[in-house]
Amino acid sequence: MTTKALITTDEVSHVAKLANLQLAPSKISKLQTELESILEYVQAVQKAPTDKVPETSQVTGLTNVWREDVVDDSRTFTQEQALSNAKSTHNGYFMVKAILA
Template sequence: MTQHVSEHDVRAIAEYARIRLADDEVPQMTGDLNAIIESLAPLLQYQLEGVEPTFHPIGGLANVMRPDVEEAGFTQQQALANAPTASEGCFVVPSILGEGGDR
């Protein structure tokens, strides 16, 4: 198998990607990356001169979302109507930061 990347390259890539590799993992990762690169070698047999890149396999897609139309919202009283607890026009929820009580 051809050596496309060295252990030095793998260490540099890992450092750039902020991936911590132990010393015993570097040879395995080097072999894996070289195998992946080697598996792509058959793509080199195709003559792609002048072929336009395809950015999306299904051309001519249109937005299928509805238009963004502004609609009237709830009043504050309507929003708080089913709230278990409200205070001064706001929802009261249990504290999650360990301070106890409701906020």
């Protein structure tokens, strides 16, 4: 009895083309075999009974440390101070070369 392949050589070729990979036919065949093995493992993992396992969003036990969101005036610059070493300014803003055309 033959089972349907989890991934065909045509699908491997298609994915390689999408990834802009140039693969020799022998490499495609080898990669198909390797991907087939990986997909078989994924299928086995998907069959694992997880109905009694509680859902988790993280497992480290770490929690965030928050601080009050306030402006610390002792750590801020005036506009004049911020622009004082700028090579070029215009109307109170930094002038930089365009990065998008």
